[in-house]
Amino acid sequence: MYALVDCNNFYASCERVFRPDLMNQPIVVxxxxxxxxxxxxNEAKTLGVPMGAPAYQYRDVFDKHHIQVFSxxxxxYGDMSRRVMKSLSHFASxxxxxxxxxxxxLFNNLIHRQQSFVHFASHIRSYIxxxxxxxxxxxxxxxxxxxxxxxxxxxxxxxxxxGVYVIDSEIKRINALKWQPVQDVWGIGxxxxxxxxxxNVKSAYDFTCIPDNWIKKHMSIVGLRLKxxxxxxxxxxxxxxxxxxxxxxxxxxxxxxxxxxxxIEERVSTFTSSCAEKLRRQQSCCNAILLxxxxxxxxxxxxxxxxxxxxxxxxxxxxxxxxxxxxxxxxRRIYKKGFxxxxxxIIALDIVPHSAIQLSMFDQPNIKHQxxxxxxxxxxxxxxxxxxxFASQDLKVQWKMKxxxxxxxxxxxxxxxxxxxTALS
DNA sequence: TCTGGGGTCCTAGGACCC
DNA sequence: TCTGGGGTCCTAGGACCC
Numbered sequence: 001m002y003a004l005v006d007c008n009n010f011y012a013s014c015e016r017v018f019r020p021d022l023m024n025q026p027i028v029v030x031x032x033x034x035x036x037x038x039x040x041x042n043e044a045k046t047l048g049v050p051m052g053a054p055a056y057q058y059r060d061v062f063d064k065h066h067i068q069v070f071s072x073x074x075x076x077y078g079d080m081s082r083r084v085m086k087s088l089s090h091f092a093s094x095x096x097x098x099x100x101x102x103x104x105x106l107f108n109n110l111i112h113r114q115q116s117f118v119h120f121a122s123h124i125r126s127y128i129x130x131x132x133x134x135x136x137x138x139x140x141x142x143x144x145x146x147x148x149x150x151x152x153x154x155x156x157x158x159x160x161x162x163g164v165y166v167i168d169s170e171i172k173r174i175n176a177l178k179w180q181p182v183q184d185v186w187g188i189g190x191x192x193x194x195x196x197x198x199x200n201v202k203s204a205y206d207f208t209c210i211p212d213n214w215i216k217k218h219m220s221i222v223g224l225r226l227k228x229x230x231x232x233x234x235x236x237x238x239x240x241x242x243x244x245x246x247x248x249x250x251x252x253x254x255x256x257x258x259x260x261x262x263x264i265e266e267r268v269s270t271f272t273s274s275c276a277e278k279l280r281r282q283q284s285c286c287n288a289i290l291l292x293x294x295x296x297x298x299x300x301x302x303x304x305x306x307x308x309x310x311x312x313x314x315x316x317x318x319x320x321x322x323x324x325x326x327x328x329x330x331x332r333r334i335y336k337k338g339f340x341x342x343x344x345x346i347i348a349l350d351i352v353p354h355s356a357i358q359l360s361m362f363d364q365p366n367i368k369h370q371x372x373x374x375x376x377x378x379x380x381x382x383x384x385x386x387x388x389x390f391a392s393q394d395l396k397v398q399w400k401m402k403x404x405x406x407x408x409x410x411x412x413x414x415x416x417x418x419x420x421x422t423a424l425s
Numbered sequence: 426t427c428t429g430g431g432g433t434c435c436t437a438g439g440a441c442c443c
Numbered sequence: 444t445c446t447g448g449g450g451t452c453c454t455a456g457g458a459c460c461c
Contacts, residue, residue, distance in 0.1 A: 101461080
């Protein structure tokens with residue numbers, strides 16, 4: 001049986017762990033640049049704040065209902081996630097960390113038959129809450145997709161389920177699928193839901209009744225796999241070791257519009273430097289990079305221009321020097337004057353392990369780069385912002401992300417650790 | 426004024442090879 | 444009049460996930 005553990009309203013819950021005064025208060029967490037709502041507490045959901053809502057359109061709603069607004073604090077969420085995952089790992093030898101707030105555990109019948117799955121999962125739930133302060137829900141079922149469904153049920157009916165739901169019989173499976181709208185099934189998004197609605201498929205159960213050839217034709221083998229999973233046969237296995245990334249990206253919106261080449265050059269240098277560092281952390285090199293710049297798509301009245309360019313590296317590399325040079329060369333080729341740019345990004349492609357690179361016969365990597373960059377990475381590693389930069393970056397730190405409501409990095413920076421007033425009141 | 430960031434997988438079609 | 448069959452590789456686009 002697969003168990004899906006999902007943290008409730010994860011980012012909002014992380015903020016609450018260190019602000020118990022906000023228990024039962026509406027909370028939203030905003031994306032980078034305080035742009036969109038990316039997490040909501042249950043109270044904020046009830047007040048009608050949608051996921052992805054542009055923050056500026058909801059200022060009045062936030063004020064009116066005293067919704068607590070936070071800028072995103074990824075050092076905090078990342079560290080809290082690590083704590084949850086580490087605590088979870090005590091309960092199963094086979095575990096897949098699926099995302100920052102979700103993990104699949106394999107419940108082995110032999111080991112766990114001493115107690116029911118419900119009891120075992122409930123125990124995990126209270127253990128995580130006690131250890132980390134984060135509330136979770138657990139769904140258990142014979143396939144990952146059904147475990148997702150079970151988790152939704154646990155989340156939707158907290159009083160009845162106490163945050164744990166197990167699908168362990170045909171009756172439960174069919175009832176669950178009749179209850180679940182097809183667009184809420186893991187793997188069915190908006191587009192497929194629209195197509196399915198046209199043939200009158202509304203529930204997950206309806207989906208399991210469609211003939212295989214229709215599914216194959218319209219949804220490829222991915223759809224067939226999904227049907228099998230919903231029928232209770234496991235078709236998506238656990239991935240215990242995260243596979244090496246096939247692409248690595250650093251992309252950001254600018255906090256204002258940029259029109260000048262030199263402004264964008266600085267951003268591209270910084271993004272490329274960050275992307276190269278991620279490559280080195282994974283001990284990989286890339287054979288090519290893709291650079292893009294974008295005008296804001298939601299400003300229809302502005303002239304739109306969204307070029308991209310793929311650049312081949314002279315040899316597989318993770319050197320910031322080489323990649324920044326390449327990216328800037330590409331930027332000068334696609335940049336056009338007369339547009340207001342809002343976003344840029346760099347994506348490392350065709351990634352190979354550092355240990356298995358094929359050198360070029362004609363271009364030799366500079367052997368000094370590797371040692372130098374290793375030193376740079378070490379210096380920058382524990383700093384809250386980079387201490388060593390490249391000359392093409394903003395050495396004066398003119399650029400700054402908009403983050404007006406940033407909470408302290410309670411668990412990762414000793415200067416921001418929580419303070420408790422011990423004076424007797 | 427103001428709208429996030431980072432990934433994966435599959436398929437179709439074109440270019441090319443023998 | 445009339446032109447085969449079997450492959451691979453690459454890319455763009457579309458779908459999905461958190």
